[in-house]
Amino acid sequence: MALNKVFLIGNVGRDPEVHYFDSNTRKASFTLATTDRGYTKADGTVVPDKTEWHNIVLWRGLAEVAEKYIRKGSKIFIEGKITSRSYEDKTGIKRYVTEVVVDNLELLDKKGTISDEPKESNNYSGSVSTNDYSADAPVIEPDGNNDLPF
Numbered sequence: 158m159a160l161n162k163v164f165l166i167g168n169v170g171r172d173p174e175v176h177y178f179d180s181n182t183r184k185a186s187f188t189l190a191t192t193d194r195g196y197t198k199a200d201g202t203v204v205p206d207k208t209e210w211h212n213i214v215l216w217r218g219l220a221e222v223a224e225k226y227i228r229k230g231s232k233i234f235i236e237g238k239i240t241s242r243s244y245e246d247k248t249g250i251k252r253y254v255t256e257v258v259v260d261n262l263e264l265l266d267k268k269g270t271i272s273d274e275p276k277e278s279n280n281y282s283g284s285v286s287t288n289d290y291s292a293d294a295p296v297i298e299p300d301g302n303n304d305l306p307f
Contacts, residue, residue, distance in 0.1 A: 162237075165191055175223070186256075189213050190211075193209075236261035236262075239256070
């Protein structure tokens with residue numbers, strides 16, 4: 158038995174980058190920062206904050222939600238799985254990428270404070286999962302064969 162499940166709460170590092178594929182399928186990607194807060198040990202040694210950056214990927218309906226409501230600085234909760242892949246960059250060097258593919262998304266910002274400059278409506282608050290969307294479009298999974306280095 159195997160389990161590949163990730164739960165993260167953090168702040169979005171950049172606005173989502175959205176790509177459209179055939180049949181109007183979308184993929185959104187952005188970075189998410191999670192921080193372990195620093196502290197001072199009993200002997201006076203200061204341990205600084207430690208921030209980890211995660212590459213986040215959302216598909217189909219979740220990508221649509223990300224495009225509309227998530228902005229740099231948004232606080233979110235995600236649930237997903239870790240995936241790894243490789244690709245060859247423009248100079249021919251093989252690169253490796255680890256990503257979290259999201260199954261469930263929850264916006265944690267207060268209603269009306271998701272961003273300073275909304276693209277559409279700024280009054281969404283709640284959670285969304287891949288189960289909330291019908292599979293009208295064919296499933297396009299990331300397979301590394303699309304010439305995109307992300």
